[in-house]
Amino acid sequence: MPRVFIARLAEAIAAKGSPVCVGLDPVLERLPQAVRNASGTPAAAIESFSLGVLEAAAPVAPAVKIQSACFERYGSAGYAAMERVASRARELGLMVIYDAKRGDIGISARHYAEAAKNLGADAITASPYLGPETIEPYLEVALGVFVLVRTSNPGSAPVQTPALMDGRGVAHHIARIVSRLGQDHRDDALGLSGVGAVVGATQSSEGAALRAVMPDQVFLIPGFGAQGGTADDIRAMLRPDRTGAADAGVLVTASRSIIYPNPDSGVEPKKQVQNETAGDWQKAIAAAAERMRDEIAAAVTPERV
Amino acid sequence: MPRVFIARLAEAIAAKGSPVCVGLDPVLERLPQAVRNASGTPAAAIESFSLGVLEAAAPVAPAVKIQSACFERYGSAGYAAMERVASRARELGLMVIYDAKRGDIGISARHYAEAAKNLGADAITASPYLGPETIEPYLEVALGVFVLVRTSNPGSAPVQTPALMDGRGVAHHIARIVSRLGQDHRDDALGLSGVGAVVGATQSSEGAALRAVMPDQVFLIPGFGAQGGTADDIRAMLRPDRTGAADAGVLVTASRSIIYPNPDSGVEPKKQVQNETAGDWQKAIAAAAERMRDEIAAAVTPERV
Numbered sequence: 001m002p003r004v005f006i007a008r009l010a011e012a013i014a015a016k017g018s019p020v021c022v023g024l025d026p027v028l029e030r031l032p033q034a035v036r037n038a039s040g041t042p043a044a045a046i047e048s049f050s051l052g053v054l055e056a057a058a059p060v061a062p063a064v065k066i067q068s069a070c071f072e073r074y075g076s077a078g079y080a081a082m083e084r085v086a087s088r089a090r091e092l093g094l095m096v097i098y099d100a101k102r103g104d105i106g107i108s109a110r111h112y113a114e115a116a117k118n119l120g121a122d123a124i125t126a127s128p129y130l131g132p133e134t135i136e137p138y139l140e141v142a143l144g145v146f147v148l149v150r151t152s153n154p155g156s157a158p159v160q161t162p163a164l165m166d167g168r169g170v171a172h173h174i175a176r177i178v179s180r181l182g183q184d185h186r187d188d189a190l191g192l193s194g195v196g197a198v199v200g201a202t203q204s205s206e207g208a209a210l211r212a213v214m215p216d217q218v219f220l221i222p223g224f225g226a227q228g229g230t231a232d233d234i235r236a237m238l239r240p241d242r243t244g245a246a247d248a249g250v251l252v253t254a255s256r257s258i259i260y261p262n263p264d265s266g267v268e269p270k271k272q273v274q275n276e277t278a279g280d281w282q283k284a285i286a287a288a289a290e291r292m293r294d295e296i297a298a299a300v301t302p303e304r305v
Numbered sequence: 306m307p308r309v310f311i312a313r314l315a316e317a318i319a320a321k322g323s324p325v326c327v328g329l330d331p332v333l334e335r336l337p338q339a340v341r342n343a344s345g346t347p348a349a350a351i352e353s354f355s356l357g358v359l360e361a362a363a364p365v366a367p368a369v370k371i372q373s374a375c376f377e378r379y380g381s382a383g384y385a386a387m388e389r390v391a392s393r394a395r396e397l398g399l400m401v402i403y404d405a406k407r408g409d410i411g412i413s414a415r416h417y418a419e420a421a422k423n424l425g426a427d428a429i430t431a432s433p434y435l436g437p438e439t440i441e442p443y444l445e446v447a448l449g450v451f452v453l454v455r456t457s458n459p460g461s462a463p464v465q466t467p468a469l470m471d472g473r474g475v476a477h478h479i480a481r482i483v484s485r486l487g488q489d490h491r492d493d494a495l496g497l498s499g500v501g502a503v504v505g506a507t508q509s510s511e512g513a514a515l516r517a518v519m520p521d522q523v524f525l526i527p528g529f530g531a532q533g534g535t536a537d538d539i540r541a542m543l544r545p546d547r548t549g550a551a552d553a554g555v556l557v558t559a560s561r562s563i564i565y566p567n568p569d570s571g572v573e574p575k576k577q578v579q580n581e582t583a584g585d586w587q588k589a590i591a592a593a594a595e596r597m598r599d600e601i602a603a604a605v606t607p608e609r610v
């Protein structure tokens with residue numbers, strides 16, 4: 001079940017040689033002008049752009065993370081676009097991580113799990129606040145899960161860092177719960193579990209401590225690139241006994257720095273891209289994904305003795 | 306802003322004389338046979354049922370809570386059904402609480418807020434794990450927010466109850482954050498804020514303590530009825546200085562006990578309802594909502610001296 005997910009993910013990472021995950025967070029105002037001109041509705045524009053990103057990134061990235069909010073924003077039309085985008089991602093051989101940060105219980109949680117399956121997702125992101133029973137329904141339908149543990153946004157500190165009676169922070173406590181929950185979903189050959197954790201690249205000072213608590217978890221690491229996370233930040237979160245990218249225990253995700261690759265030079269984004277043709281923007285995305293792959297690959301490859 | 310939400314909610318509660326919120330969690334297998342027979346697809350069946358529930362409950366309930374998972378489970382077709390159901394709820398004068406338990410940051414949170422607005426929601430439920438900045442985007446578009454503080458499911462304890470260094474539990478800490486966040490969105494005449502809290506009916510032992518921390522919050526209270534919460538449990542969570550149902554600071558939600566009102570006698574649910582006609586099941590729902598209204602009204606009305 002989620003063991004199948006983790007084995008497939010490791011295989012995909014090995015095949016591409018790097019744990020790069022493209023964050024697909026399409027925002028209408030930032031799309032290339034060529035895409036917006038050719039699309040009749042906002043939902044059609046984000047769909048067309050997303051399909052173009054998938055094509056450009058598929059040779060480089062083993063996985064794509066689809067941000068549900070960007071599609072839900074356009075209601076049922078946006079949701080239908082997301083269905084087609086997820087379907088195309090699978091056709092292109094990409095692992096699909098449904099970034100929905102869902103968190104409910106009972107039949108509602110089971111329905112969210114069905115929704116993710118229907119979408120063709122391989123894994124989902126989930127919030128831990130309602131307890132382990134909010135995670136289990138995903139595992140029961142063989143989805144991988146990435147539980148929010150320590151996120152990259154500065155504003156998360158008031159909730160995630162206060163210390164419990166044993167001196168450990170709330171995020172550390174959640175990490176222990178995730179680690180325990182993951183034990184039954186572990187691929188022993190890989191030493192990795194189908195229950196992973198979201199740990200922000202900008203939290204690298206805590207990264208090593210969280211890795212010690214969660215030795216079997218794949219860390220889905222947002223915040224690389226535009227949010228300031230670097231390859232050094234990633235290094236602190238690797239599994240110490242890794243032999244290569246596939247069992248390094250990380251999946252590094254970048255969104256803005258890949259899908260809007262123009263240097264953010266203070267120029268109004270609309271201006272930056274208005275003269276681009278379809279070929280141009282896709283080439284720029286492919287190049288950005290390659291740059292990130294190379295940076296990350298260097299970071300996760302064990303040093304030769 | 307969210308002040309408008311809280312004023313409208315209080316007005317709706319005063320008009321109906323009771324803070325009953327119908328939880329619309331339609332599950333295909335539990336729908337009346339008449340509805341299933343008449344509907345071509347699962348999404349059409351839950352839509353038809355939901356519209357019938359709204360009609361039956363509107364004379365009694367000031368608000369409806371729409372469980373997003375039950376609609377998302379059927380993909381874009383389910384989402385489109387949810388759009389029509391929310392639209393109909395507004396036509397019937399019901400306040401619409403979008404029970405989506407969303408929790409994201411930055412542009413994603415803003416997109417979730419837009420999605421809720423597009424749906425015609427008056428308020429949304431939200432998870433606090435990513436910090437206050439995950440709540441603010443909803444307030445910025447004038448949505449009310451009910452933040453998950455202490456939930457009714459037994460499995461929430463490992464996350465919500467561990468004590469911080471000051472001896473208070475995690476939920477208590479979140480309550481303080483919610484209370485602070487709510488100060489800028491307070492209707493002074495009512496003494497209530499547009500930032501509310503989800504506090505389960507089954508957590509009444511903590512209810513009074515949470516009320517002390519969150520004097521201005523409307524408690525959205527799930528767990529009444531099928532999950533075991535009673536009118537006595539509600540009483541512990543009322544605002545002490547209330548003058549009536551409208552400023553009692555609670556919105557009590559029940560789902561299964563209202564929308565599937567047949568006594569759960571161990572009989573297979575399908576069997577219970579197969580002989581019902583459309584008129585029958587709607588009458589049973591209206592009666593169940595009235596019973597709940599009367600139970601809750603007695604509990605929230607201040608004792609006469």
